[in-house]
Amino acid sequence: MKPAKREHWTSLLSFVWVSTGAAVGLGNIWKFPYMAGSNGGSAFVLTYLFFVVIIAAPLMIAEITLGKVTSCNAVDGFLKLSKERGRSKYWSGVALLGALTLWLVFCFYSVVAGWSVGYIYLGATNAFAGLSPESIQGLWVSFLSSPQATILCSVFFVAMTLVIVFFGVKKGIERACVFLMPALLMVLGILVIFSFVTGDGIKAIEFLFAFDPAKITPQVIISSLGHALFTLAVGACAMMVYGSYLKKETSVIKSVAIIAVMDTLVALFAGLAIFPLIFSAGLSPAQGPGLMFVSLPMAFSSMPFGSFFATLFFILLFFAALSSSLSFAEPLVDLFMEKTRMSRHGATYFVGTMTVVGAIICALSFNLWADVRIMTWGIFDLVADLSTNILLPVGALGIAIFSGLVLRKSDFGELTDKSLGRWLFGALRAVWLILAPLAILVVLVNGII
Ligand code: PHE
DSSP states (O other), X not given: OOGGXXXXXXXXXXXXXXXXXXXXXXXXXXXXXXXXXXXXXXXXXXXXXXXXXXXXXXXXXXXXXXXXXXXXXXXXXXXXXXXXXXXXXXXXHHHHHHHHHHHHHHXXXXXXHHHHHHHHHHHHTTTTTTOOHHHHHHHHHHHHTOHHHHHXXXXXXXXXXXXXXXXXXXXXXXXXXXXXXXXXXXXXXXXXXXXHHHSOHHHHHHHHHOOOGGGOXXXXXXXXXXXHHHHTTOSSSXXXXXXXXXXXXXXXXXXXXHHHXXXXXXXXXXXXXXXXXXXXXXXXXXOGGGGTTTHHXXXXXXXXXXXXXXXXXXXXXXXXXXXXXXXXXXXXXXXXXXXXXXXXHHHHXXXXXXXXXXXXXXXXXXXXXXXXXXXXXXXXXXXXHIIIIIXXXXXXXXHHHHHHHHOOGGGOTTOOSHHHHHHHHXXXXXXXXXXXXXXXXXXXXXXXX
16 A cells, blocks of 8 residues: 555546546436336436435445545455454455456446447448438447447547546546546537427427326336446445545535536436437337437438537547546556556556457457357346446445444544534435445345346
8 A cells, every 4th residue: 555655636626527427427328318218218217316316325425435534445445444443354345346346347338438439430421311210220230240340449448548547546537537527518518409409309308307106117116226326336436446536625425416416417418418309200219228329320310410410429428438437447457556566557558458358358249259148148238237237236235334334423524513414424324224235135136136
């Protein structure tokens, strides 16, 4: 451990940008709209909002605080706190599991982010203009079935991530996010306006917000809880490592409130940018993962300036993915730097090589290795499902219980008001020790089934 050399974020605002960058990702722009589309629209949106507030945000507070009070890599952080506060050293297994989860997520995420790279190119070269829906579907199938195209795009994405991480916490990650996030918000704003002007905004609003309790099924509840954890980036100790670069006086609770609100707004606005176009083109909202790569280009193909706006959409997706993938790479680089004698550059190469290998394997499962099955899963689905539906919730469970056992009110410098502080801390502990474990166990059992 070399605490003296540890970098810190410049300000509260820069921490908010980088953490919002980690939270806002493919989960918001790609996954949220298609999950909402396939899970009854408003039913999913409302249960998801509920879980963000009562489970995911309290867990994010816990993770960041664990990082802030330990100020080192996640494994040493768990070791340090468990030793100091009389708990078993085996709790550090949660951080090791987190590292494995981050690597697996990084691998499959790079493939999807790679699709956005490919589609930026297709949009910019006017490839969708005037195509029939069948040809757009054909374009998607031929893109996925090309090992060269999918691998090249994924490797490009991993390389972009690593170049940024290479420059370190302040000069790399912070500087990138302080540019990427405002740019992302601006592009999203333009797209929502475009979508409302040219598409069916009213129908989209109804679809996303009209309350119909009959649509809230157990399946909707379970997928919205899983998604709430994924989108707020909790369960893999990524936020813990970002928290470890915080200065001691930063208020975690206030930061999390801003991050959670921004993350939710981005997801909702992504829905409001996509669905008006889907509805006005007469397409189904329940398209699944192809919603952005098939339905959206279909909606754009016959529009004036369609190629320009399609390209903007994929740039939005790329920015969101890039700011999140920094939060996969940095905790891994940090771990290897502090646990071995590797320099930042060495650790970045190492993490990069491992991820390129993993991403290539995932990309090949759409083409050359499409027939490879592990039980019933293809390789990509196995990596994506295992990491997000099983490992991430298990990690979140561990973090929740550990935080409930070791964190103290005094770890929250901001809880100065006596009665409010005691009440708030009590409520957080109840979530960490009771509510979150119960809810996560339900998600997990479902994930395993
Ligand atoms: N929150 C990111 C997204 O929505 C994904 C993520 C998961 C980031 C876990 C960090 C840790 O895409």
